[in-house]
Amino acid sequence: MTIALWITAALLTVLYLGSGGIKVVRSQAQLKDQMIWTTHASAWQVKLVGALEVLGALGVILPLATGIAPIVTAIAALCLALVQVVALIVHVRIKDVTPQLALNVFLLLLAVAVAVLRFVTL
Numbered sequence: 001m002t003i004a005l006w007i008t009a010a011l012l013t014v015l016y017l018g019s020g021g022i023k024v025v026r027s028q029a030q031l032k033d034q035m036i037w038t039t040h041a042s043a044w045q046v047k048l049v050g051a052l053e054v055l056g057a058l059g060v061i062l063p064l065a066t067g068i069a070p071i072v073t074a075i076a077a078l079c080l081a082l083v084q085v086v087a088l089i090v091h092v093r094i095k096d097v098t099p100q101l102a103l104n105v106f107l108l109l110l111a112v113a114v115a116v117l118r119f120v121t122l
Contacts, residue, residue, distance in 0.1 A: 005117040016057035023050025036096045056080040074118035077111045084108035
């Protein structure tokens with residue numbers, strides 16, 4: 001069970017650090033070709049989503065790695081799952097049903113798996 005938790009948490013962290021980091025570092029104009037939803041949001045909203053993703057990724061892995069406040073891993077994973085639920089709603093609402101949507105579903109399932117595995121191993 002612990003190995004599965006570490007693998008899923010590491011994968012979730014890497015994906016969110018990459019995705020969130022891009023949103024924080026790049027301008028909205030640079031993102032519009034890759035991420036259609038950014039044309040429907042303000043620049044600060046895109047940066048906020050990126051910052052939340054980076055903080056969520058750190059919240060998943062750091063408590064797991066340090067052993068300090070291990071419940072934070074589960075809470076951060078649930079928050080990242082919520083981010084994906086909102087992302088799915090936004091994509092459907094703006095009719096942006098692309099292969100990107102499959103990645104959102106994958107990230108949602110991965111975040112839920114991390115939360116469940118962390119709660120089970122507490």
